[in-house]
Amino acid sequence: MPISFxxxxxxxxxxxxxxxxxxxxxxxxxxxxxxxxxxxxxxxCGSRHHSIPVPKRCRGRTAAGQRIRxxxxxxxxxxGLYFAxxxxxxxxxxxAMIVSFGxxxxxxRGRSIAAAGSTISIVLWVxxxxxxxxxxxxxxxxxxxxxxxxxCIVVAxxxxxxxxxxxxxxxxxxxxxxxxxxxxxxMSLPARVLQPQTRSIGMGLFFTMFYACMMLGPxxxxxxxxxxxSTAAAFDFGAALxxxxxxxxxxxxxxxQMVPKLA
Numbered sequence: 001m002p003i004s005f006x007x008x009x010x011x012x013x014x015x016x017x018x019x020x021x022x023x024x025x026x027x028x029x030x031x032x033x034x035x036x037x038x039x040x041x042x043x044x045c046g047s048r049h050h051s052i053p054v055p056k057r058c059r060g061r062t063a064a065g066q067r068i069r070x071x072x073x074x075x076x077x078x079x080g081l082y083f084a085x086x087x088x089x090x091x092x093x094x095x096a097m098i099v100s101f102g103x104x105x106x107x108x109r110g111r112s113i114a115a116a117g118s119t120i121s122i123v124l125w126v127x128x129x130x131x132x133x134x135x136x137x138x139x140x141x142x143x144x145x146x147x148x149x150x151x152c153i154v155v156a157x158x159x160x161x162x163x164x165x166x167x168x169x170x171x172x173x174x175x176x177x178x179x180x181x182x183x184x185x186x187m188s189l190p191a192r193v194l195q196p197q198t199r200s201i202g203m204g205l206f207f208t209m210f211y212a213c214m215m216l217g218p219x220x221x222x223x224x225x226x227x228x229x230s231t232a233a234a235f236d237f238g239a240a241l242x243x244x245x246x247x248x249x250x251x252x253x254x255x256x257q258m259v260p261k262l263a
Contacts, residue, residue, distance in 0.1 A: 089213025126176025
């Protein structure tokens with residue numbers, strides 16, 4: 001029930017933003033694109049917001065082309081936020097496969113429950129130090145996207161090796177050292193598309209996508225392990241998600257090129 005209310009609040013916030021834009025972007029002689037997008041939100045959550053100011057940056061734009069470009073710029077921000085939240089969500093789901101299925105994997109290989117849990121906990125302890133190190137490295141090198149891509153490739157490779165390799169402790173330590181590096185650069189992605197006045201709702205949308213991934217990802221990982229009869233399948237699923245992060249990042253980086261610039 002709390003999730004339903006939260007989702008309704010987010011949809012209502014999106015609808016209020018669309019309704020605000022709709023006042024300015026109503027095209028003469030027909031329905032605007034904004035109204036066609038706003039109606040489903042109002043029908044789902046029953047929002048009744050009718051008197052909302054027009055965005056300042058869109059005021060004074062009388063030509064239909066200018067209004068459409070203004071609208072598409074906001075759509076680009078929305079897509080960018082969802083892409084950023086998807087990257088953060090997929091990476092964390094992949095990392096969660098280590099903590100969730102790592103003990104079971106080690107038990108399958110003959111370790112006790114206590115020893116398996118202690119061994120897997122190493123990845124968490126080591127990652128505590130690697131998270132700020134990643135942010136520092138990104139600031140010093142000015143290459144945050146390269147850090148995200150390289151870290152995702154290395155972490156995915158180590159996750160595939162973990163249930164199959166012999167040097168379990170060394171692989172876990174390496175996972176802890178590398179997995180924390182892209183955390184800071186990924187969390188900085190929303191700032192690339194948000195303005196100060198839109199950060200509150202923008203970060204809400206970002207974390208909505210993140211928590212949706214965290215809710216569904218472990219379920220799919222468990223289903224993969226059950227279907228394959230081995231926890232190695234869950235690690236492979238997590239590795240595939242982490243490998244997909246650079247692809248989503250590529251799409252995120254293309255958004256500024258696809259969105260028309262405002263005159």
